[in-house]
Amino acid sequence: MQRFIAFVVLVAAVALVTWQTGFTPPQILSVTVFSAFIVGTLLYWPFRLAFALVGVAILLAARLVDIPHLVEFASLDVILFLVGMMIVIGFLEERRFFEVVVEKALPHVGGSALSLLSAVMLMAFFSAALVDEVTSILFMSAIVLRIARRFHLNPVPYIIMTVFATNIGSSATVVGNPIGVLIALRAGLSFPDFLRWATPIALAALVLTMILSFLYYRRPLRELHQAVHRVGLSADPADAERAAAGEAAAAGNPGHAAGSSTPDLRFPSLLFVGTVAGLVLHKQLEHWLGLESNTMLVGVALFAAGIVLLVERHRARELVERRVDWWTLAFFLLLFASAGTLRYVGVTEHIAEALVDATGGSVPRLLVAITWSIGALTALMDNVLAVASFIPIVGDLAAQGIAVQPLWWGMLFGGTILGNLTLIGSTANIVVLGLLERQERRSVGFMEWFWPGAVTAIPSLILATLLLYLQLPLLIG
Template identity: 30%
Template sequence: MSTAVAVTVFVIAYVFIATEKIPKTVAALAGAGVVLALGISGSDDAFFSEDTGIDWNVVFLLLGMMIIVGILRRTGVFEYVAIWAAKRAKGSPLRVMILLSLITAVASAFLDNVTTVLLIAPVTLLVCDRLDIKPVPFLIAEVLASNIGGTATLIGDPPNIIIGSRAGLDFNDFLVNLAPIVAIEIVVFSLLLPRLFRGSFTVDPARVADVMALNEREAIQNPKLLLKSGAVLLAVLAAFVLHSVIHIEPSVVALLGAGVLVLLSGTEPKQYLAGVEWETLLFFAGLFIMIGALVKTGVIGTLARLAADATGGDALLAVMLILGVSALLSGFIDNIPYVATMSPLVLALTNDIPDPAHSEALWWSLAIGADFGGNMTAVGASANVVMLGIAARSGTPISFWEFTKKGAVVTVITVLVAAPYLWLRYFVFS
């Protein structure tokens, strides 16, 4: 009974989120309230369990980085980068989109993709404002690029950290095995952009001339604060990269960095808290609780187990099935709890496959499927939710279906490109 209720609540909430009949934060919190009120999940499950509760690491990572970005915004550095990017692209909207997407993809490999989105979105909004073009296609393109680029490394996407821990894979393992396919995917994605966002690249030549005449150095308003903010941000990013050495969670690093920057900058609470996307954080809380109810009642585990059992011991079939199922399910539920549930089953499968190359391919298919699948819908990955929150606050909201129409196309194409890569690398040339 509890399983049916958990599924029903999730489906109804998801319909409201997708159709936007009511605000997505209200839908997520209402769904969370129902599963808590009915006892499907208790307070221990929702607030204290790593498997079924709110992922506080994600929430506090976002909070810390939002505060840092909010203070950094006061320096004028985003205006500087926006003008620089527009001038390097000669004012061409398509070249601007490709340039910012490439920057986002590369940055997402070495930061987590949520942090990258928080940093790149303000730049994008300013570029589009200068050129007087709609920012929505650019924001969508960047978050899609962030999920692709974040696949390349251990720290680029949260599911990779879970996989690395479960499989005993380190930063270099991810870089060697996934960076090549990510590089291929980014090229394919860049070639796809003109068709995917056809009609979004018209610009007034007068606005281009105005942008080309700007001096980006004049955008820096507070050089001293920029130095302080830059030093703190670099220290935070270094700690992210050195996570496996210093063993401090990124969420703790982000909060410490935010605290230090607040002290160094002397910023008032009203100022640094103004940049926090509170609705986004609450939406995550509600979504985590609803998904936790699906985990607790065994729904996600059952789906994953059925997919694993269907392979019949065939390694190649297992790789392709995990790739496809992971891409599909990660598009509709957050890929973090999905990977947390699926990884023990993948580990069990690897024990039954004698060839090391074939068994390792299972992990890479899980990572690729979950990370690329996060692009399918507006709630498939944390970065998507954050970008939609930023867009809404900027006065240019992105609807669920507007994102999903583009994201689904990119997911299908990137997964289709990844399938032969997995086959050739781990089965033909292994």
């Protein structure tokens, strides 16, 4: 009952504010429906798709959007890219590609807790950058939990540090996070653009986050250091094999049976390298083929997914049904369509004009305002919700002749780095909390996450904002 009252009060407050601001009746209704969608999603997370479906139905019935524009706003290019990558990543996971790579790397990291955790955070960063944050946190958290069990330590501090690195790593490339895909396809940014502008800043934020995390978690770091010296880092191969077999059996993955040897990774390795190379070179492919910008960003993901399904043959349908998160994709599609409606009725243009008036049209001021607004919203809701809400606003700023290139990067870092601030700041956070509850019977309190998040995320976003500010002449040029 309390949540329902909160829902009604918040939605009514938004409607009242828009009415007093001078919005037209269609704009007031559009903002009210969209806010009901967002608030309902936050308060009743398991039913978010229901709120999305009802919200879009109301927008259609009220003639606030028509079918052609609904399809246009739904961002099918983003959805298709995510479908393709989910199929590829699901296949690689089932072939144990990531698990084997990580387990082969860990014994070479040295004998201290500092080097071990540094290696784990670096692997979390790069795996999130090369695949996506959810896939990365799934197999990296399995490694961290295995380490914590071996040394009989509380896994929460080490898991939180791993999530921090994962979220930051998801900003380094276009494939690391759905918001990166969304921004790339809306801003016309390529994989090399991310390597040039996002990756160096993400690495700088990672280094600062690691230093601050190690200072904040001095005691857990000392406990791990003592345990490593007492027990040793290398795990018993039989224990590791039994653990891998048990995890596989629980997940129902083929080729993962107890007693199985290291899988043949020749084709998975070729697929992984080929897909990443195709994404990196998609601009060149588009130039050679005379295609529109970012056509092959989607095309490479779909082609790689098609190869996977041909290789899987009889298991192809099972792979698509089990590994593609259709629930989340349907939610994203309706979210993008609903956010696009705000632009259709002129709400985002109104907000863009207010931002220009408040900042005087100054790109540095807009950069700070949008980066930290996205960050604040991300801390209160999922980062995809926050970024999807702002993309039409940035589009209207561009229509007013403002150089918005720096603003896209500010949105990216605000939506990823400040996702570390709270429990619900990113999908990776929510996923790992579920893992801790299911596997370790441990829950993490809001403040238990918030304080290390504040210590690391706020300085890291300040650093990212400063580095973007220093490069403004290059970005605008």
